Amino acid sequence: MAQVYLAVDLGGTRIRAARCRAEGTIEARTEVFTQADQGVEAVIARIESAVRSMWPTTSDTTAAIGLVAPGPIDPWTGVILTAPNLPGMVNLPLRDRLGDIFNVPVFIGNDANLAGLAEWRFGAARGYTDMVYLTVSTGIGGGVVSNGRLLLGSRGLAAELGHITIDRTDGVCNCGNVGCLEWLASGTAIVRQIVERLRDGEPSRIADLVHGDLDALNVEVVAQAALQGDAVATAVLNKSLRALGLGVTSLLHMFNPSIVVIGGGVSNLGARLFDSVRATVKQHVMDPRYICPIVPAHLSGDVGLLGALALALDPPPQRQA
Amino acid sequence: MAQVYLAVDLGGTRIRAARCRAEGTIEARTEVFTQADQGVEAVIARIESAVRSMWPTTSDTTAAIGLVAPGPIDPWTGVILTAPNLPGMVNLPLRDRLGDIFNVPVFIGNDANLAGLAEWRFGAARGYTDMVYLTVSTGIGGGVVSNGRLLLGSRGLAAELGHITIDRTDGVCNCGNVGCLEWLASGTAIVRQIVERLRDGEPSRIADLVHGDLDALNVEVVAQAALQGDAVATAVLNKSLRALGLGVTSLLHMFNPSIVVIGGGVSNLGARLFDSVRATVKQHVMDPRYICPIVPAHLSGDVGLLGALALALDPPPQRQA
Numbered sequence: 001m002a003q004v005y006l007a008v009d010l011g012g013t014r015i016r017a018a019r020c021r022a023e024g025t026i027e028a029r030t031e032v033f034t035q036a037d038q039g040v041e042a043v044i045a046r047i048e049s050a051v052r053s054m055w056p057t058t059s060d061t062t063a064a065i066g067l068v069a070p071g072p073i074d075p076w077t078g079v080i081l082t083a084p085n086l087p088g089m090v091n092l093p094l095r096d097r098l099g100d101i102f103n104v105p106v107f108i109g110n111d112a113n114l115a116g117l118a119e120w121r122f123g124a125a126r127g128y129t130d131m132v133y134l135t136v137s138t139g140i141g142g143g144v145v146s147n148g149r150l151l152l153g154s155r156g157l158a159a160e161l162g163h164i165t166i167d168r169t170d171g172v173c174n175c176g177n178v179g180c181l182e183w184l185a186s187g188t189a190i191v192r193q194i195v196e197r198l199r200d201g202e203p204s205r206i207a208d209l210v211h212g213d214l215d216a217l218n219v220e221v222v223a224q225a226a227l228q229g230d231a232v233a234t235a236v237l238n239k240s241l242r243a244l245g246l247g248v249t250s251l252l253h254m255f256n257p258s259i260v261v262i263g264g265g266v267s268n269l270g271a272r273l274f275d276s277v278r279a280t281v282k283q284h285v286m287d288p289r290y291i292c293p294i295v296p297a298h299l300s301g302d303v304g305l306l307g308a309l310a311l312a313l314d315p316p317p318q319r320q321a
Numbered sequence: 322m323a324q325v326y327l328a329v330d331l332g333g334t335r336i337r338a339a340r341c342r343a344e345g346t347i348e349a350r351t352e353v354f355t356q357a358d359q360g361v362e363a364v365i366a367r368i369e370s371a372v373r374s375m376w377p378t379t380s381d382t383t384a385a386i387g388l389v390a391p392g393p394i395d396p397w398t399g400v401i402l403t404a405p406n407l408p409g410m411v412n413l414p415l416r417d418r419l420g421d422i423f424n425v426p427v428f429i430g431n432d433a434n435l436a437g438l439a440e441w442r443f444g445a446a447r448g449y450t451d452m453v454y455l456t457v458s459t460g461i462g463g464g465v466v467s468n469g470r471l472l473l474g475s476r477g478l479a480a481e482l483g484h485i486t487i488d489r490t491d492g493v494c495n496c497g498n499v500g501c502l503e504w505l506a507s508g509t510a511i512v513r514q515i516v517e518r519l520r521d522g523e524p525s526r527i528a529d530l531v532h533g534d535l536d537a538l539n540v541e542v543v544a545q546a547a548l549q550g551d552a553v554a555t556a557v558l559n560k561s562l563r564a565l566g567l568g569v570t571s572l573l574h575m576f577n578p579s580i581v582v583i584g585g586g587v588s589n590l591g592a593r594l595f596d597s598v599r600a601t602v603k604q605h606v607m608d609p610r611y612i613c614p615i616v617p618a619h620l621s622g623d624v625g626l627l628g629a630l631a632l633a634l635d636p637p638p639q640r641q642a
Contacts (some may be wrong), residue, residue: 072608072610081610128475129475130474130475146467146472146473146474146479147470147473147638149468151467151576152467152468152577153451153467153576153577153578154449154450154451154577154578154579154613155577155579155610156577157577157608157610157611158467158575158576158577159575160574160575160607161574161575163571163574163607164485164571164574164575165487165567165568165570165571166486166487166489167488167489167490167500168487168488168563168564168567169488169490175607175608176604176605176606176607177567177570177571177574177605177606177607178567178605179488242489243489246486246489246498246499247486249486249498250484250485250486250498253481253482253484253485253498254479254480254481254482254485254575255472255474255479256473256474256475256476256477256478256479256481257474257475258475258476283497284497284498284499285497285498286481286484286496286497286498287393287478289393289402289476289478290478292475317468
């Protein structure tokens with residue numbers, strides 16, 4: 001009789017669930033559409049059904065359920081405070097709801113934080129004591145492990161690494177803060193800056209690459225144009241990646257990690273991104289002792305499930321008085 | 322027979338030592354000039370003599386010695402890596418040197434980090450689980466307590482809160498990074514910006530306040546000029562305090578503290594500073610859940626000694642594997 005862990009990745013589009021082993025293997029999985037528009041109770045019913053379909057039918061027992069969800073979550077009470085893309089999920093005590101149904105310990109955490117925890121436990125940062133994880137995608141999220149523990153802050157809202165001001169002279173981010181890293185260096189930010197320059201009439205072949213349909217623009221197209229020597233694409237990429245490098249430099253000064261892991265769609269730029277970030281760090285870090293490996297994430301599509309597993313294996317300790 | 326703790330505050334100008342009780346009381350103290358120009362061994366001899374003069378002569382026993390020093394220190398080995406204003410102190414195993422002399426446990430830490438720890442243990446942040454401490458003076462330093470522990474990072478270099486980029490379009494900080502909080506909002510930064518504007522010929526009565534001697538300019542004079550309606554003083558103060566507010570906003574997003582404590586000479590601006598920082602935070606924080614008290618430091622001249630005491634009472638745990 002062995003112990004298994006059930007992991008749930010609750011997203012705006014899909015609910016994924018899996019049966020996992022402590023060492024990080026996924027032995028069964030399922031996936032359904034979230035259909036958040038049908039309301040909170042319908043979503044909870046779909047989570048219940050997905051978890052039930054993963055329940056062990058052998059002599060194995062379920063040790064715990066871990067669940068990741070977007071947006072702010074109280075990691076100690078398992079209450080989803082709000083969830084972008086999941087309308088109606090406000091102050092939802094999802095941990096207790098699932099605990100009542102399944103009668104095993106349930107732990108709930110924020111998706112970006114736990115993607116970091118997954119990389120630390122099972123991926124690129126295995127064996128490091130102090131990690132900064134960034135996911136650079138449509139937005140920029142993060143997770144920090146400090147001396148072997150996930151940094152949560154007083155209300156579980158720490159490590160919003162995309163929302164640090166890098167340029168007080170730039171525009172206001174969706175979050176309300178000024179010149180955030182996300183506003184300057186996310187995939188959305190790269191596309192926005194390209195569109196602005198095209199609208200200003202700067203000559204570029206980017207529009208041709210998407211047959212004039214700027215809505216089809218994405219970071220891959222921008223990278224392709226830059227490779228072909230397009231001046232607008234090159235300028236925007238350089239500027240955005242420099243902002244990312246300055247953001248990482250600030251994070252080194254703040255957290256002094258032993259490794260930085262960067263994931264998310266924009267990190268598929270590969271050497272173009274990592275070489276640029278490393279060069280900016282090297283140029284601007286206050287002391288060479290801060291320099292550490294800056295590496296791509298290892299886990300891709302399963303990072304949510306593995307984050308949920310990592311949480312179930314190692315839930316946050318009680319808060320200090 | 323009671324236990325006492327000996328605290329040492331090693332600075333570029335003065336060595337201070339004290340005999341303390343665990344509850345934070347200082348029952349005896351001494352102070353000598355550092356005379357760092359006489360070399361490292363002479364400084365160590367003066368530390369030894371200061372500590373010896375504080376040694377209990379009653380039946381009390383010395384439980385431990387705590388020492389704060391400027392610059393990067395390895396908090397686990399007690400090696401001073403480098404120390405600004407203490408020439409020659411490079412890779413100095415001061416913990417072991419003092420341990421060999423006094424044969425009690427010795428703990429050594431960074432002054433800004435431990436000023437934060439002192440405020441957390443004995444001052445403005447007592448009872449809070451998660452604190453961000455900023456000292457705004459000639460430079461900007463910091464300390465972070467996360468879930469009841471000082472944030473150290475992988476090499477003990479974390480929480481350099483003055484060296485996060487706030488404005489990528491601004492100048493290069495002394496540290497080598499671009500547009501740091503310290504570069505924009507320290508006392509030195511405020512004076513520098515005033516001098517630049519005066520040299521550019523902007524009309525101001527500030528020069529009169531220091532009888533034409535711009536070397537005599539300091540933040541108090543700038544504040545006085547602003548109170549009298551001086552446009553240059555008002556503009557520079559507003560801009561610098563806004564940078565400080567944006568810095569604090571980033572720190573809230575990063576660490577989600579339950580309290581922010583601001584000390585250092587520039588915090589003597591009082592309501593002018595705190596009202597401005599709170600207003601910027603309120604305007605730009607990404608979610609009202611991040612808002613927490615932003616308060617002045619309580620401990621003034623003794624913050625170094627109390628930081629050394631706090632360290633001796635609660636040294637950092639061993640690093641996770």
